[in-house]
Amino acid sequence: MTEIPDDHPRAESLRTRHRIEDGVELGITSKQGLIAQGRGEAYDYLLGEETIPSADAAERAAAARLLLADHPVLSVNGNVAALVPGEMVELAEAVDADLEVNLFNRTAERMEAIADHLRDHGAEDVKGLAADARIPGLDHERAKVDEDGIRSADVVVVPLEDGDRAEALAEMGKTEIVVDLNPMSRSAQTAAIPVIDNIVRAVPNMTKHARELRERGASREELEAIVAEFDREEALEAAEKAIRRGELD
Numbered sequence: 001m002t003e004i005p006d007d008h009p010r011a012e013s014l015r016t017r018h019r020i021e022d023g024v025e026l027g028i029t030s031k032q033g034l035i036a037q038g039r040g041e042a043y044d045y046l047l048g049e050e051t052i053p054s055a056d057a058a059e060r061a062a063a064a065r066l067l068l069a070d071h072p073v074l075s076v077n078g079n080v081a082a083l084v085p086g087e088m089v090e091l092a093e094a095v096d097a098d099l100e101v102n103l104f105n106r107t108a109e110r111m112e113a114i115a116d117h118l119r120d121h122g123a124e125d126v127k128g129l130a131a132d133a134r135i136p137g138l139d140h141e142r143a144k145v146d147e148d149g150i151r152s153a154d155v156v157v158v159p160l161e162d163g164d165r166a167e168a169l170a171e172m173g174k175t176e177i178v179v180d181l182n183p184m185s186r187s188a189q190t191a192a193i194p195v196i197d198n199i200v201r202a203v204p205n206m207t208k209h210a211r212e213l214r215e216r217g218a219s220r221e222e223l224e225a226i227v228a229e230f231d232r233e234e235a236l237e238a239a240e241k242a243i244r245r246g247e248l249d
C-alpha cells in the first residue's frame, strides 16, 4: 500500500479506501463492495467528511436504544468487516450485542473469512454461519439468518444494508438502526434510527456514547427519553440539507 502523508487534506478518506481494497484482497469484501464504497465517499465528501450534529444525536439515540434492547444484534457485511472489525467488536461489548455476518452475495468462503477476521479482532461468538432461519419476503440466499441471532433480535444495527433487506427486517417488527451516508436510500428511509455518517466515525461514536451512558448509570427512563427525543424525519432532513447546502446558501 502506498504511504499516505498525514498532511494530505483527504488522508482519512484515502486510508478508508485502501482498507476496502485490502478487504477485497483478503477475500472478505466483494467487488460490488468497492462500488458501494464509492457511493459512500461521494456523499461523505458532500457532508464535509465529518459527523454532523444530527448524526451525533442519532448515534447517541442508537446507543441508548441498544442499551434498552433485550436482544440487540449487529449485522456485519464485507465492507463493515474491512473498515471497522475491531470497532464493531467493541460496540458489541459496550451494549452486550451479538455479531452476525450477513452478506448480500453470500458464499461460504466469504462468510468464514469474515467470521475469522472478526475473531482475529477479538470477537468470541460470531453468528450467521448456522443460517437456520429465514427473513420472510426475500429470496432464498439473501433471507438466511440465525435463529438465535437476527431472527430473534428486537433491535438490529444494519450498516450499509441494501434497501430490500432493510424493509423486510422492518416488516418483521425489528427496530432498525441503519448506518448509511445516503439519507435518501431506502435503508435510511426505513430505519427507526437512521445514522447518516461514515461507518468509520459512526461506530466508535456509538460506543463512546454507550460507555458514557453506562458509566454514569443512566436510568431506563433517561435512555427512553433520549430515544423519544430523537426525531428521524428531522435527522434525515438535516443530512439532506447539509448535502445540498451549496444550493441552499
Ligand code: ATP
Residues within 6 Å of the ligand: 035, 036, 037, 038, 039, 040, 041, 043, 083, 160, 161, 162, 163, 164, 179, 180, 181, 182, 184, 185, 186, 187, 188, 197, 198, 199, 200
Ligand atoms: P437502496 O436504495 O436499495 O438502499 P443502495 O443504493 O443503498 O440501495 P448500495 O450501493 O449497495 O445500494 O448501498 C451502499 C450504501 O452504503 C450507499 O447508500 C452508500 O452511501 C452507503 N455507504 C457506502 N460506504 C459507506 C460507509 N463507509 N459508511 C456509511 N455508508 C456507506
Ligand code: MG
Residues within 6 Å of the ligand: 160, 161, 162, 163, 180, 185, 186, 187, 188
Ligand atoms: Mg441502501
